[in-house]
Amino acid sequence: MNDANYDIYNSKCPTRVILERISDKWTALIIGALADKPYRFNELRRKVDGVSQKMLTQTLRSLEKDGFVHRSVEPTVPVSVTYSLTRLVCTALL
Numbered sequence: 001m002n003d004a005n006y007d008i009y010n011s012k013c014p015t016r017v018i019l020e021r022i023s024d025k026w027t028a029l030i031i032g033a034l035a036d037k038p039y040r041f042n043e044l045r046r047k048v049d050g051v052s053q054k055m056l057t058q059t060l061r062s063l064e065k066d067g068f069v070h071r072s073v074e075p076t077v078p079v080s081v082t083y084s085l086t087r088l089v090c091t092a093l094l
Contacts, residue, residue, distance in 0.1 A: 021066060026051055026059045031068065031085065038072075038084035 007013050022028065026048070033039065033047045045056055060083055063069035067086055074080040 022068075024059070026055055027063065030056070030059055030063065034069065034083060034085045038082045040080065040082050044083060 006015060008015050008019070022031065029048045029051070030044065033044060039047060041056070041060075044060075045051060045053065048056065051059075060069060060071070064071050064083075067088065070084050070086050072082045072084065074082070
């Protein structure tokens with residue numbers, strides 16, 4: 001695609017997909033929280049007041065699938081899972 005095709009105001013612009021993805025309320029709040037530091041699931045749930053366990057799980061899975069969030073599993077008892085932003089997102093936030 002040439003530069004003319006990357007016009008955010010054009011409905012066919014591929015950047016609209018990204019904008020639609022990150023403009024969700026929970027996504028924006030979760031990315032904002034993870035910009036500070038990595039969080040374990042329940043820490044993040046307490047940080048993002050009002051988010052249900054189901055919505056946090058769905059949003060984190062979606063963000064991980066899209067490459068925004070990294071999920072790190074440590075083989076402890078019980079298993080310890082930490083979420084952080086990927087390098088790509090951290091670079092974009094700077």
